[in-house]
Amino acid sequence: MAEPALRLTGVTKRFGPLVAVDDVSFQVARGEIHALLGENGAGKTTLMNILFGRYLADAGEIEAFGR
Structure with a gap:
């Protein structure tokens, strides 16, 4: 199986006391297309800001192309 x-x-x-993103885990394989769906205030934009490097995650790990 190829590396995601x-x-x-x-x-x-x-x-502060607000948990915006809580224990999110998933993986995306090369060539796959996904959508991030949820209600207002669910943390979609915050999660994308973490992925783009605008925010640092307080916990967890992120790997992109093995790095």
Whole structure:
């Protein structure tokens, strides 16, 4: 099985007492297309900001192309 292009394991982000993203884990294989869906305030934008490097996760690991 090929190494995933993106792997998140236990990613969490807090803003003070507010937990914006809580223990998110998933992986995406090369060539796959996914959608991030959820209600308002569910943490979609915060998760994308973590992936883009705008925010640092408070916990968990992120690997992109094995790094």
